[in-house]
Amino acid sequence: MACLMGLAVTLLVACQPIGAPPLSTPASVEEFIEGASGVGDPIFPLLGNGGYDVQHYTIDLSVDAARNEIAGATTIRSEAIHPLRSFHLDLAGLKVEEVTVNGAQASFERSGQELTIIPSSPLNAGALFTTFVTYAGTPTPIEDADLGFVAQGWNWRDGVIFVVSEPQGAMTWYPVNNHPIDKATYTLRITVEEPNVVAANGVLVEEIDHGDRRTFVWEMAQPMASYLTTVVIGDFVRVEETASTGVTIRHYFPPRYADQLTQAFANTDEMLTFYSDLLGTYPFDAYGAAVMPFPLSFALETQTLSIFGLDMATEGVNAHELAHQWFGNAVTLASWNQTWLNEGFATYLQRLWLEHKLGREFLETGMRRYYAMLSAMKTPAPGNVDARSLFSLSVYERGAWVLHALRLRIGDERFRQFLRTYFTRFKDGVASTEDFIAVANEVSEQDLTDFLQSWIYDENLPPIPEGTVSISSD
Numbered sequence: 145m146a147c148l149m150g151l152a153v154t155l156l157v158a159c160q161p162i163g164a165p166p167l168s169t170p171a172s173v174e175e176f177i178e179g180a181s182g183v184g185d186p187i188f189p190l191l192g193n194g195g196y197d198v199q200h201y202t203i204d205l206s207v208d209a210a211r212n213e214i215a216g217a218t219t220i221r222s223e224a225i226h227p228l229r230s231f232h233l234d235l236a237g238l239k240v241e242e243v244t245v246n247g248a249q250a251s252f253e254r255s256g257q258e259l260t261i262i263p264s265s266p267l268n269a270g271a272l273f274t275t276f277v278t279y280a281g282t283p284t285p286i287e288d289a290d291l292g293f294v295a296q297g298w299n300w301r302d303g304v305i306f307v308v309s310e311p312q313g314a315m316t317w318y319p320v321n322n323h324p325i326d327k328a329t330y331t332l333r334i335t336v337e338e339p340n341v342v343a344a345n346g347v348l349v350e351e352i353d354h355g356d357r358r359t360f361v362w363e364m365a366q367p368m369a370s371y372l373t374t375v376v377i378g379d380f381v382r383v384e385e386t387a388s389t390g391v392t393i394r395h396y397f398p399p400r401y402a403d404q405l406t407q408a409f410a411n412t413d414e415m416l417t418f419y420s421d422l423l424g425t426y427p428f429d430a431y432g433a434a435v436m437p438f439p440l441s442f443a444l445e446t447q448t449l450s451i452f453g454l455d456m457a458t459e460g461v462n463a464h465e466l467a468h469q470w471f472g473n474a475v476t477l478a479s480w481n482q483t484w485l486n487e488g489f490a491t492y493l494q495r496l497w498l499e500h501k502l503g504r505e506f507l508e509t510g511m512r513r514y515y516a517m518l519s520a521m522k523t524p525a526p527g528n529v530d531a532r533s534l535f536s537l538s539v540y541e542r543g544a545w546v547l548h549a550l551r552l553r554i555g556d557e558r559f560r561q562f563l564r565t566y567f568t569r570f571k572d573g574v575a576s577t578e579d580f581i582a583v584a585n586e587v588s589e590q591d592l593t594d595f596l597q598s599w600i601y602d603e604n605l606p607p608i609p610e611g612t613v614s615i616s617s618d
């Protein structure tokens with residue numbers, strides 16, 4: 145969750161004469177500010193907002209899936225970090241009908257993706273407050289030339305609705321503090337016409353039958369970054385697997401592909417066990433895949449319910465998206481120029497699953513092949529990417545090599561200890577490259593700063609460290 149500075153626009157309380165000593169009564173001396181319109185992300189400066197910290201979203205949507213129209217009522221429970229005269233939410237498109245704060249009508253303005261809310265009375269620092277926004281329309285996903293392979297946010301295609309938001313798209317369907325540093329828990333109450341099925345993050349806690357319409361209530365009980373929220377609506381069957389770890393495994397498959405997809409995802413439980421043993425207990429209550437009835441050329445690790453194009457339903461991609469539940473989702477990047485922290489981990493952990501199945505030789509050969517390729521292509525460093533390189537080869541493969549190099553340098557036992565320490569320490573929050581290096585130094589009891597920085601930031605690929613690996617052979 146976030147602790148953010150608001151813009152330093154102060155409003156001195158009128159009764160306080162200039163030059164007078166500060167009064168001691170709390171409310172009258174607070175300098176109410178306008179909450180900032182962004183958190184200052186190096187790539188997306190307007191994402192997120194300042195001055196408050198969201199604790200819980202309740203998103204109540206009535207969806208006309210045939211026409212792709214929604215009527216939404218989102219309730220946001222937050223804590224003011226600064227005394228606030230006004231604050232922002234992010235919302236792209238849709239028509240806002242009404243805003244209340246603590247039950248009282250609030251005025252609001254819209255400019256681009258910024259929804260500015262002026263409560264009828266200002267909010268004191270530390271105050272818990274509830275914002276309620278009603279809105280309607282047809283959500284429009286964000287088309288970003290830098291990320292041309294995906295329309296971010298609410299997608300409607302061939303009678304199916306699915307949400308894939310990384311990095312910006314959450315604001316296409318609900319008002320949100322849209323940056324990973326402000327994680328929150330969620331309740332998703334989605335009402336659709338029969339016979340549509342709704343899948344979303346977390347656990348399906350209730351289904352309410354209204355005759356020709358049905359409400360599905362999903363509860364995401366652990367903190368979640370907004371880009372990981374998802375909703376899937378359409379003709380899907382729920383397929384459950386027995387999980388030896390106690391986690392509920394539930395997949396959502398298009399009926400006509402259900403048999404082959406059930407087979408394709410059959411070892412999800414085995415993967416969950418492998419990763420839980422290696423990294424620490426699976427951080428959420430449920431997991432599964434929602435596979436679309438059409439190809440997408442990508443999959444996304446939406447929290448507890450990864451979205452797959454039909455063309456991506458493979459063991460390798462399943463291992464990658466599952467690994468993201470630990471790294472990416474439970475431990476999330478602190479800013480968007482550090483996507484290597486998400487993708488390097490998931491790529492390397494996917495390889496560890498393959499190592500577990502196929503042996504050490506397989507891993508070593510594969511990693512060295514990628515090293516040769518990265519070297520030949522002079523792939524730039526992954527540590528500080530720009531908008532076009534958020535999901536570049538470097539982020540995945542040089543990112544994975546950062547971890548492999550660390551493992552070769554410190555040995556398997558310490559590396560395993562590193563993974564567990566880093567996960568446990570930052571679970572439910574965010575971590576930065578500096579945090580990553582600090583934990584590596586601490587666990588290895590060495591100063592690896594220069595070593596790791598050269599792998600993360602140097603233009604030239606560093607030499608492969610001496611060492612061998614055997615993480616899965618014990």
Ligand SMILES: [Zn+2]
Nearest residue numbers: 464468487490
């Ligand atoms: Zn990934």
